[in-house]
Amino acid sequence: MTEIFDRFGKPLGGIFLGLALLWLAGMVLVPGVFMINASLRPHLPPPLRGGELDVYVLDNFAYLINHVNHGRIFFKTVWSSALVTLATLLLCYPIAFWLAKVARRWQVAVMLVLLLIPYLMNEVLRGLAWYIILAFSGPLNAILIGLGLMDEPVRWYGDGGVVAGMAYAYLLFMLFPIYNAISTLDRAQIDAARDLGASAWRIHRRVVLPHAKVGIATGCVFVFMMAAGSYVAPALLGAPGSRWFTQIVYEWFFEIGNWNRGAAYGVALMAMCLAVVLGLLALFRVNLASAVK
Numbered sequence: 001m002t003e004i005f006d007r008f009g010k011p012l013g014g015i016f017l018g019l020a021l022l023w024l025a026g027m028v029l030v031p032g033v034f035m036i037n038a039s040l041r042p043h044l045p046p047p048l049r050g051g052e053l054d055v056y057v058l059d060n061f062a063y064l065i066n067h068v069n070h071g072r073i074f075f076k077t078v079w080s081s082a083l084v085t086l087a088t089l090l091l092c093y094p095i096a097f098w099l100a101k102v103a104r105r106w107q108v109a110v111m112l113v114l115l116l117i118p119y120l121m122n123e124v125l126r127g128l129a130w131y132i133i134l135a136f137s138g139p140l141n142a143i144l145i146g147l148g149l150m151d152e153p154v155r156w157y158g159d160g161g162v163v164a165g166m167a168y169a170y171l172l173f174m175l176f177p178i179y180n181a182i183s184t185l186d187r188a189q190i191d192a193a194r195d196l197g198a199s200a201w202r203i204h205r206r207v208v209l210p211h212a213k214v215g216i217a218t219g220c221v222f223v224f225m226m227a228a229g230s231y232v233a234p235a236l237l238g239a240p241g242s243r244w245f246t247q248i249v250y251e252w253f254f255e256i257g258n259w260n261r262g263a264a265y266g267v268a269l270m271a272m273c274l275a276v277v278l279g280l281l282a283l284f285r286v287n288l289a290s291a292v293k
Contacts, residue, residue, distance in 0.1 A: 032270075039264035060264030070248060070265075077245040078272060080163060081227040087167045088174040088223050089216065096178040096215075097208065101187065115172060123169055127236040130165040134237065161237040162244070166227050173226065174219035181215025182208060217284035221277050228273050245269055 007013070040056045048054065064070055099108050118126060133140050134156035141153040185208065193203045209216075234244030249269065252262030 035263045035267055035270075038260050039267045041260055043258045043260040060261045061268065063261060064265060064268055070245075073243055073248060074245050074268070074272075076159075077228055077269075078276070080159060080244075081224050082276075084163050084166045084170070084227040085174075085220050085224045087163065088171055089220060091167065092171065092175040092178055092219065093216075096175055096182055096212075097204075099179050100182040101185070101190065115175070119172060123232050124236075126169055127165055127232050130161070130168065130233075131236050134161050134164075155239075157237055158239040158242040161239075162234050162242060165233040165237045166230060169230075169233060170223045170226050173222040177215040177218040177222070178212055179215070181212040185211045213284045214286050217280055217286040220280050220284075224276055224280070225273050228269065228276075 039060055040058070041054060042057055042059060044051075044054055064074070095111075099111060103111065132138055135141075136153050136155055140156065141150070144150045145153065189207055189211075190203060193207050198206070229246060230244065231246045231250060234242070234247055238244060238247075245265070246269070249262050249265045252258050252265060256262075
């Protein structure tokens with residue numbers, strides 16, 4: 001806070017700080033309080049709201065716990081989001097290292113342009129592109145059959161298609177934090193480790209990864225939270241048996257009209273994301289202030 005005042009002065013810094021607090025209150029605090037309050041109240045018709053039956057209860061959360069199918073989808077969403085995070089990390093780390101320490105300047109520029117061009121389209125269009133690729137008569141099946149790897153087309157929709165679509169959709173949110181972290185590593189440290197006889201694996205384990213842990217933690221937090229809260233990819237690429245928890249939340253709110261139970265499901269998802277984020281930060285031994293810089 002003092003850095004804002006030192007840089008912009010007290011009047012302008014106060015304005016910036018006030019706008020930030022107003023945004024946090026209007027977009028985070030107020031909706032969050034509303035969700036928690038609604039999740040703890042029963043779903044009642046309008047004439048009974050505010051009456052003696054409108055009291056704080058845990059029935060909405062108990063319904064989630066007792067509903068076997070919804071509980072299974074909840075934990076599947078957690079597991080699949082973790083899988084999306086791991087897949088993007090394994091894919092982005094070598095790319096980020098190559099961009100930061102191996103590629104020439106023109107190669108970095110070309111690669112970044114190629115990575116950014118698809119993101120000029122919105123997420124729905126990118127999801128539809130994956131829908132076409134994974135279609136029964138789509139190019140993926142045609143290529144695999146043409147190469148002789150399959151005898152007949154396969155329906156790729158389902159959990160695998162959702163994971164692939166999400167890994168692609170959130171690729172840059174993992175790549176850029178890791179790239180920014182590795183780019184600050186002094187090349188002399190890598191050369192010194194190599195001169196001392198360290199293997200490539202040992203260099204990455206002892207030199208690069210410890211330096212890039214803040215970027216890795218930030219990327220994992222971003223990707224996991226967006227994957228767990230995604231709706232478009234599961235709706236477009238999921239099969240009837242591969243529902244995502246956000247689809248159930250959507251149904252409670254907009255199809256069934258039970259906002260109280262939908263709020264409880266949303267709060268449960270938010271609490272799970274918060275727990276995973278804190279766990280990731282503890283795993284990488286990174287504090288929250290370092291992760292959001």
